[in-house]
Amino acid sequence: MSPTEVTVHVNRGSADALEPASTALETDGSFRLSLAGHESPAHVHCRLHGDLERIASLDGTNYYVEPDSVTAVPIAVDADAIEQPVDGRLEVLTGYGSESVTIDVTVVPGPPDVDIDESLAEPVRSEPEPTPLERAIDQVTAVSGLGSGTLAVLALGVVALGIGAVTAASIGGPVATAGLAIVVAGVVVALFLLLQ
Known part of the structure; x- marks a missing residue:
């Protein structure tokens, strides 16, 4: 009332x-x-x-x-x-x-008093559970000391090296080997720039 x-x-x-x-x-x-x-x-x-x-x-x-x-x-x-x-x-x-x-x-008696815990004044932030991939990236980041962006470039470089190696092995010849060498050089330069 x-x-x-x-x-x-x-x-x-x-x-x-x-x-x-x-x-x-x-x-x-x-x-x-x-x-x-x-x-x-x-x-x-x-x-x-x-x-x-x-x-x-x-x-x-x-x-x-x-x-x-x-x-x-x-x-x-x-x-x-x-x-x-x-x-x-x-x-x-x-x-x-x-x-x-x-x-x-x-x-008539008033409404009963409600004890309010101070923790109710703090907003609750619900964060979704990390996926297994996110947990693995967090662990590798913590162990290696590298940022997640650096790790992503490194993973992309490993994939590019894998594709280049498979292509060079299946096609063969000096042109395929030169292409693989260019991919390796690009990955090394990218890692050098990221780690600076």
């Missing part, structure tokens, strides 16, 4: 008149009594009755209500102290007690 308000109109239509906007209120915490002044000023007295007195309190009991203005009366309620609904009454009086209205108030 959100903070609640109950309104009582004072001196609307005649002197010493009290007119509540509602005669009952249910809340799970503190609420406010709004005394809405009308034609003439008034002195208003407020008090609590029943079990409501046990868990609620008023800042003051006597209020001066100006015409065409609203006087707010905060009513503090300790709903944490109860486990079952508590019933009581809020009485509003004016004209030295000649006029009064009663508002039935029911205070």
Whole structure:
């Protein structure tokens, strides 16, 4: 429940008149009594009755209500102290007690407190499990001290050397051997540049 308000109109239509906007209120915490002044000023007295007195309190009991203005009366309620609904009454009086209205108030227990662990404030970053290939690359990178880009070029060079060697062996001849030599030279130059 959100903070609640109950309104009582004072001196609307005649002197010493009290007119509540509602005669009952249910809340799970503190609420406010709004005394809405009308034609003439008034002195208003407020008090609590029943079990409501046990868990609620008023800042003051006597209020001066100006015409065409609203006087707010905060009513503090300790709903944490109860486990079952508590019933009581809020009485509003004016004209030295000649006029009064009663508002039935029911205070229900508030929602239970939730203990929040500090670890809930930290974002959880879920990273997917690495694939076997990614784990192997990470291990080789850690052992060799080479970066993953260097290892990728090295692997590509090994594949190129393999293809060149198979091609030179199957075709044969000086042209195939010269092609294999060019591939080997390219891989060596690439490794030299990467390791600098």
